[in-house]
Amino acid sequence: MSAVRRTPAPPPGDLQDMPKFPKNAAKELRNTQLRKNLRHATTTIREKRANVVAELPHWEQLRRAGEAIKNRTLRHLDDYLLQLEESLTRNGAIVHWASDAAEANQIVIDVARAKGADEVVKVKSMATQEIDLNEALEAAGIAAWETDLAELIVQLGHDRPSHILVPAIHRNRSEVREIFTEEMGRYGTPPPDGLTDDPAMLAGAARVHLREKFLRAKVAVSGANFAVADSGTLVVVESEGNGRMCLTLPETLISIVGIEKTVPTFDDLEVFLQLLPRSSTAERMNPYTSMWSGVREGDGPQEVHVVLLDNGRTKVLADEVGRQALRCIRCSACLNICPVYERVGGHAYGSVYPGPIGAILTPQLRGTASAVDASLPFASSLCGACYEVCPVRINIPEVLVHLRNQVVESHGPSVEGTIMKAGGWVMGDGRRLALVQKGSELAGRVLPGEVIGPLPGPAAGWTGARDLPKPPTQTFRDWWVAEHQGGRDE
């Protein structure tokens, strides 16, 4: 770590060391600003998405096409990756393979150092967040500047993103004004005097601040939404034009690309460039689609590096049920529709990927050894709304249940496990259930009052806010037996 930081420090601690989800969630639920922002933002984007999706009568076919293309890619990923490497190399790009975060970060550091750069400008990228590239660069004395407006707000705010697409969704404009006023001048061009919380003025301040960095930087770092195997083309889809600046102005461009971003042919983009904008920003077409195929003399970056990143993906690929998570195109429709995400926001997930997709992707990429990772598959009511909106038909509830089973199987004996085992045995035979029901009938007779109110201990989980009906004094089973003189059946 260099003595003086070049960039704003993120919050201390590692995401993976966060407490389990319910604990984080309980804290976030009390954040009224967050609740209001999320309610408004998710409700708005949800409606817009539904409208633009409804415009396409063949939306379901598009989803199935997207699913099929991704499935084929994953099935033959080894072949397509080699083809991608060959095409990229033919186009003049330099291809690197990184098996984990440390390797990927080192490649970026080495390239930046070789170019004599002590700073890089960044296109918004989930992959670079996943490998914590900014902090690795900082430790190597290289400043990484986020240029996406919301990422800039997050970075200047010493904060973490809370949404895949709208990382500063938890902030409102008066907070943004405060962050800009306080921090911007320390890291470059300061905001104008008398900065207000007028969105246009805030965007203007960011524009001037970033412009200086775009023009100065010799190296840019990006991710990629798609990597086309047959043409050796990388694709970045964005809304602000900051990406276009990074991709065209600096002399050297390094792109970190998760291996699952591969698509076989250029034609396949037709499907995804329809699915992605409508699902993510609820736009018919995204404002900026940048594509580059290696190096073109006298036009754009003259040195193009592509880092193909595994970082746990091949492990996910080996899981027959879990691998469908690798189809994800990071649209965030599942976050926006999720009733859990809507109420707790992204930070509660202790994961770069929040929401439903994070709940199935992160425990697979990182494993379920940490408290937060083991709790993520349970951070869902299994309502299934995410599966319904997913543009590549990832059956998120199915994977959640699958991962719950993995968590249960991989952890030792527990009280819950014992209860479940006993319950499982009871449910194996109607006579056993009938016997247990004698207890519930008795409870119904001896408990006072109309309903069961607040109880202490473990029962507080339910009864803290919810009454519980008193068990009836006669089960349906007993009623049936009484009605049918011993039953017609047995």
Add this chain to the structure above:
Amino acid sequence: MNVPTSTVALFATCINDTMFPETPKAVVRLLERLGCRVDFPLQQTCCGQMFTNTGYFREAMPSVRNFVDTFERYDYVVGPSGSCVGSVRDQHPMLAHRHGDPGLQRRVEAIVAKTYDLSEFLVDVLGVTDVGAYFPHRVTYHPTCHSLRVTKVGDRPYRLLSAVRGLTLVELPNAQQCCGFGGTFSLKNSDVSVAMGTDKVRAVLDTGAEYVVTGDNSCLMHIGGLLSRMRAGVTPIHLAEILASTEDALVAAGATAPQQGGSR
């Protein structure tokens, strides 16, 4: 109407059997009124969903096996729960497959094809939407997630409710959003569950309805638990109980009980 000649097996579900017996009683009344012969095989227990969805696949197997053993010999298995029926349809084949028991898997698949949620059985098999019910109240319907997205009962409950005489059906705002029950989610993530439920309750109260109706008593236990704690003055009720209600026999809940509870 197309009343089957063979006996219809009632899959009461363990939670209805134990906690909400008025619902399966209503199913019996309703189906018999419509001319069906109804049986309740006493061997039945549970769909096993609580085990499956909490990650205890092995512990769900006795339920899966028992379900097959109990209901195999019937042509129609009808349950008043989109969630439990959905679990049978969606998860029993998966569990049997994972368990590596092809024989059980074949039996499971055969039974899946003849297992119906009540609303499906009424509309699709009996071919009836007007079941001759009378329920003179203002009612709002919450389409529980598993009825909506797993069992996919679609607009059947709305069609059934719309045909009930005296009933005013009020649209529930943001109806398709989860109420926050989610099985053991309601305990493991009780804070989030309650936060979701609070918004659902607000939507229910906004309708001015006397009753909130669903096809799943589990979700209703959660919504009803919140309503009861708030003394909100809205009664949770299962769809079957409304459909069983007639001029001659108004359901007990409609006539007397202030809140849902097993002892009514």
